Amino acid sequence: MSMFSTGILVLTSPLHTLQLRIAPVLSSAAQLVERTLYVHLHPGLNLVSGAQPRPVFIPPVVDLSALISRVYSNAADVCGHLDVRVLLTNVCSPSSACNEVQTAANCPFPTPQCLSHSPAVVLTDFPLQDPGQSNQVTQCLKVTGHCYVCSPRLSSVLLHPQTKRKRLEQREKKTQPLHTYSDVVVGGTFDRLHGAHKTLLNISCLLANRRLLIGVCDQAMLKKKVLKELIEPYSLRVERLQEFLQDVKPLIQVEIVPLEDPYGISVADPHLECIVVSEETKKGGEAVNKKRKENGLSALVLHEIQLLKDSHHSETEEEKISSSSLRSRLLGTLLSPPIDTPHLPALPYVIGLTGGSGSGKSSIARHLEALGAIRIDCDQLGHEAYQPGTVAYHRVLEEFGSDLTNEDKTINRRALGRKVFGNKERLKALTDIVWPEIALLVKDKIRQAKEDGKQVCVVDAAVLLEAGWTDMVHEVWVTIIPDEEAVTRITERDGVSSEDALRRLQSQWSNAKQVEHANVVLSTLWEPEVTRKQVLKAWNLLQKRIQLIHPLLS
Numbered sequence: 001m002s003m004f005s006t007g008i009l010v011l012t013s014p015l016h017t018l019q020l021r022i023a024p025v026l027s028s029a030a031q032l033v034e035r036t037l038y039v040h041l042h043p044g045l046n047l048v049s050g051a052q053p054r055p056v057f058i059p060p061v062v063d064l065s066a067l068i069s070r071v072y073s074n075a076a077d078v079c080g081h082l083d084v085r086v087l088l089t090n091v092c093s094p095s096s097a098c099n100e101v102q103t104a105a106n107c108p109f110p111t112p113q114c115l116s117h118s119p120a121v122v123l124t125d126f127p128l129q130d131p132g133q134s135n136q137v138t139q140c141l142k143v144t145g146h147c148y149v150c151s152p153r154l155s156s157v158l159l160h161p162q163t164k165r166k167r168l169e170q171r172e173k174k175t176q177p178l179h180t181y182s183d184v185v186v187g188g189t190f191d192r193l194h195g196a197h198k199t200l201l202n203i204s205c206l207l208a209n210r211r212l213l214i215g216v217c218d219q220a221m222l223k224k225k226v227l228k229e230l231i232e233p234y235s236l237r238v239e240r241l242q243e244f245l246q247d248v249k250p251l252i253q254v255e256i257v258p259l260e261d262p263y264g265i266s267v268a269d270p271h272l273e274c275i276v277v278s279e280e281t282k283k284g285g286e287a288v289n290k291k292r293k294e295n296g297l298s299a300l301v302l303h304e305i306q307l308l309k310d311s312h313h314s315e316t317e318e319e320k321i322s323s324s325s326l327r328s329r330l331l332g333t334l335l336s337p338p339i340d341t342p343h344l345p346a347l348p349y350v351i352g353l354t355g356g357s358g359s360g361k362s363s364i365a366r367h368l369e370a371l372g373a374i375r376i377d378c379d380q381l382g383h384e385a386y387q388p389g390t391v392a393y394h395r396v397l398e399e400f401g402s403d404l405t406n407e408d409k410t411i412n413r414r415a416l417g418r419k420v421f422g423n424k425e426r427l428k429a430l431t432d433i434v435w436p437e438i439a440l441l442v443k444d445k446i447r448q449a450k451e452d453g454k455q456v457c458v459v460d461a462a463v464l465l466e467a468g469w470t471d472m473v474h475e476v477w478v479t480i481i482p483d484e485e486a487v488t489r490i491t492e493r494d495g496v497s498s499e500d501a502l503r504r505l506q507s508q509w510s511n512a513k514q515v516e517h518a519n520v521v522l523s524t525l526w527e528p529e530v531t532r533k534q535v536l537k538a539w540n541l542l543q544k545r546i547q548l549i550h551p552l553l554s
């Protein structure tokens with residue numbers, strides 16, 4: 001059977017048995033759907049009684065919120081590539097006014113709901129009693145299909161998940177209603193929306209009858225985050241949230257505001273009744289209530305949800321599903337495609353490796369060298385460029401004073417560094433002299449590598465982007481570490497003061513600005529073995545790219 005980009009999975013089992021069925025059902029759905037899988041809850045199809053299938057409404061119950069967590073947690077385990085979204089369109093408390101309108105229309109909406117991605121297949125887990133039922137089930141799926149705007153050529157498929165029967169024979173427990181609220185608040189960074197975010201948002205939607213207020217971390221709140229440079233821009237995170245919530249519960253009023261401090265609007269909004277927290281953010285919720293009390297507002301009900309475990313996490317990653325783990329998995333991968341470089345010879349393929357002082361760029365360059373790349377060390381070429389007797393030597397002394405030499409007449413680089421780092425104009429005066437000389441030496445080395453039949457060169461240049469040398473390379477790779485860590489490393493390695501180290505860093509582009517121009521990002525923040533594996537991953541992916549361009553090399 002061919003693959004569909006988007007599908008709707010109609011779950012027909014009773015809620016209390018679904019928890020055990022969901023993993024195999026998702027796994028078999030993932031064999032057919034590639035991108036987005038909507039999940040529509042439709043417990044029971046009334047087929048046995050021969051009644052006409054019709055949409056059902058589910059009251060918000062505690063079992064439902066547990067099921068939502070289970071769906072996302074199992075989805076992360078068995079079909080991590082799929083964007084799963086649990087639809088709450090037919091979840092309606094019996095007392096709510098909307099229910100009457102909807103029941104009258106015999107559909108969760110008077111008009112079909114338009115989802116962000118139009119489903120091309122509707123799937124179900126319904127266990128057929130006999131083959132003759134399949135037509136009836138397909139009919140029923142079509143009815144569900146009418147609740148949403150689907151592709152005109154909607155296919156329907158009955159899944160046959162491998163389930164362990166015995167475990168499914170569970171007695172129905174008495175369902176416990178879920179307490180819901182008019183206005184609910186939730187906060188977070190919501191970077192690269194994952195299963196844990198979706199659980200938090202779905203349950204927040206389940207709890208909120210009227211309005212869901214979402215505080216999204218911005219600027220100051222991101223400063224301490226791991227690999228903060230790779231966090232998606234605020235506007236993109238908000239866009240993704242809006243799209244998800246519009247699919248999941250279009251009738252709810254969603255308000256998204258930037259969160260500049262841990263409290264945000266949650267300590268000022270008098271209409272709020274409940275805040276949704278995780279085990280990790282529970283303390284934050286308590287702090288919100290303390291502030292609300294100081295502000296003369298009522299305390300919010302703290303609704304706590306369990307953190308989802310990440311069964312694929314590595315030794316250095318957190319156990320829970322987390323955005324920082326997702327960001328660390330991006331390291332070494334191609335984040336943006338290389339631009340066309342028809343002016344460069346196709347081989348050797350030239351990587352421009354750059355990064356702030358102390359970011360571990362040289363150790364990465366050495367790993368790449370060990371893997372077979374020709375390393376071109378521009379700091380060293382820079383030093384060669386103003387050896388006594390060269391044109392640059394005389395120009396540097398003219399510009400910075402002839403007293404800048406050591407006893408052996410070489411230029412005292414430490415003293416020169418003190419004059420230029422932290423002084424934009426003086427640094428420019430130096431680089432105007434030396435960069436053109438270094439660039440010539442780099443081009444010579446690349447030419448030599450070409451003559452020697454080498455495939456990959458790494459131009460290890462601290463300020464490659466600032467120098468505008470991107471036209472000399474096929475790809476730009478950037479190494480990043482937090483500034484505080486860089487200062488510690490520079491002071492320990494070079495014996496300079498923290499002020500000097502900071503001045504040096506400030507002479508270069510910020511990590512964030514460099515990442516904007518990067519095709520690949522790397523970080524030496526963790527153990528050397530982690531760096532080695534990261535570089536190996538980047539190298540292996542690079543080999544595949546090169547082979548795509550030059551198939552004859554394989």
Ligand SMILES: CC(=O)SCCNC(=O)CCNC(=O)[C@H](O)C(C)(C)COP(=O)(O)OP(=O)(O)OC[C@H]1O[C@@H](n2cnc3c(N)ncnc32)[C@H](O)[C@@H]1OP(=O)(O)O
Pocket residue numbers: 356357358359361378379382383413414416417420427430431434435438460461462463464467469504507508
């Ligand atoms: C385009 C390029 O990246 S070429 C390579 C960089 N070289 C240059 O820009 C030439 C100008 N710089 C220099 O001549 C020397 O760095 C000096 C004289 C200022 C200092 O010399 P030294 O004390 O021997 O220091 P060294 O050359 O090892 O550089 C020290 C740090 O300053 C950084 N640095 C070097 N040049 C610059 C610059 N132009 N702007 C900002 N930082 C710089 C280096 O990256 C290095 O840090 P890292 O090893 O952690 O990456």
